[in-house]
Amino acid sequence: MSRKLVSIQEAAQFIGVAAQTLRRWEREGRLVPDERTPGGRRRYDLSRLRPEQFRTADVARRTVAYARVSSHDQKDDLERQKQVLELYCARHGWTFEVIADLGTGMNYPKKGLKRLLDVIIDGQIGRLVITHKDRLLRFGAELVFALCEAKGVEVVILNQGEDTTFEEDLAKDVLKIITVFSARLYGSRSRKNQKLLDGVRQAVEVAQSC
Known part of the structure; x- marks a missing residue:
């Protein structure tokens, strides 16, 4: 055979x-x-x-599913992520909970992400489930994966392809970075700062429409 x-x-x-x-x-x-x-x-x-x-090796340690979107106007997408994660975990018969965050992938101090890192470090979970790699962090996800490996936590990524909200989230993250740095350079209320931000927003809108 x-x-x-x-x-x-x-x-x-x-x-x-x-x-x-x-x-x-x-x-x-x-x-x-x-x-x-x-x-x-x-x-x-x-x-x-x-x-x-x-599926029984980490029975004493629960599964945690993590969902995230960048802004309040993506709440519907956050609910969809949670539903997909819940369905997947339930279908596999895992005991699980869902941790959700609303905030940019460039921002580390998020309540949900902090809680997720705490339970990983404490050895409380045996499996992490996410829909896409970028749902965890825009940059630095590999560090979290390395921490999971060190703690014996399995990482399940449901979709290895490109996130459907990648361009939208990336645009929001770029705007956030420009906002922070331009505020430091020119002041948050300066005319230079506003002109720069307006130009970036227009460029992002043009790129998204192409």
């Missing part, structure tokens, strides 16, 4: 975890790749992978 060997990304998606989790499991001797290519890439036999085998 022929085997179907798949990459680490495909194997991780099939099981419902992140690729970095499979690397950790290999170090722990929990799931070793069936083969390696001449270039050293891992290959897994899909026929012997059973997702249910890996």
Whole structure:
């Protein structure tokens, strides 16, 4: 009987975890790749992978799903994210809670993100679920993923592709950065500052309409 060997990304998606989790499991001797290519890439036999085998390992530690949008006018999108996360976790039979934030991905001091980091550091959770990588942070998500790996937390990213709200969120983040730096340079109420911000807003609007 022929085997179907798949990459680490495909194997991780099939099981419902992140690729970095499979690397950790290999170090722990929990799931070793069936083969390696001449270039050293891992290959897994899909026929012997059973997702249910890996869903009881962190039973004592709950799953946390994290959702975020950048602004108040995206509240509907926040609710959609939460519903997708809740459905996914419930379908897999996980005990979970959803932590939600409303704030830019450039801003670290958010109440929900702080709580999420606290429970990861305290070892209270065994799994983190997000819809897209950028829902966590615009820059610095890899640091959170590294923390998860160190604490034995599986990271499940439902959509590895581009976030549907990426351009809109990025535009808001760029405006926030320009606002902060122009206020420092010219003063928050200066005419130079307002002129600069107006120009940036117009450029963003033109880019979004293309």
